[in-house]
Amino acid sequence: MSNATQAAPALPLMDETYYRSRRRRQGLREDLNSFWFLLPILALFVILFLVPLVQTAYYSFTDFNGYSTNMKFVGFDNYKKVFSDPSTLSGLGFTILYAIVVMIGVTALAIPLAVVLNRKFVGCNFVRSVFFFFSVPSLAIMGMVWKYIFSPMKTGVVNSILTSLGFDPIPWLSNNS
Structure with missing residues (x-):
């Protein structure tokens, strides 16, 4: 007696491109859902940041004084006036110098202080709590x-x-x- 088992007929395998396109559609659907969640934040960003930025850029090329509604295009004349004024250049230089000195000073102080506070020493918890207290x-x-x-x-x-x-x-x- 021979017990021959017959294999079930093989089902046709789905093409790999079908799975790829299905994953692509599913990813697109997830991206679209994510977009709907991001839409309110994007709208706030446009309203509170981009619109005023574009308005400011537009006004900077006109003779707009904040009150009059009739304004004319003056081009780069406003920028020429601002950057030829010695007090503006002095203030800009001081601001850049201050930013660089503060950035270097804070970094030069904060990194070694963080390394020291990360070690165990007598009174370590007290010193950490003093910094946290503020x-x-x-x-x-x-x-x-x-x-x-x-x-x-x-x-x-x-x-x-x-x-x-x-x-x-x-x-x-x-x-x-």
């Missing part, structure tokens, strides 16, 4: 500001806006239990 008041002040904004009473900024719109105040930072 960041605590700013965090506490920020907490107080947010507490004022989201105060559960009608005096909070958000609740006063909601009350003026006809809504009841929301107990943001309170716990009913």
Whole structure:
């Protein structure tokens, strides 16, 4: 008796290009979904940064004084006036010098200090806490500001806006239990 097993007929293998195109479509779909999440931030960037930047560049080539609506194109005359003024050049030179000195000074001080504080020595935790201590008041002040904004009473900024719109105040930072 011969027990011959017959192999099931082989299914045609899908072409590798099919899988590639499927992955490409799926990646495109994910990119599109990511774009929708980024759209509000992109809109804020355009509104708060790019539009004022373009307006400023446009105004810099005109005789716009901030009040008049009729302005004419003057080209690079504004830039010639600014960069030929000795006080402007002096201020620009001082600003560049200050930026370079502060950058080098902070880096030259911060890196060795970080290396020393990363080692174990007597009083290491005390010295680290002294450096950390100066960041605590700013965090506490920020907490107080947010507490004022989201105060559960009608005096909070958000609740006063909601009350003026006809809504009841929301107990943001309170716990009913």
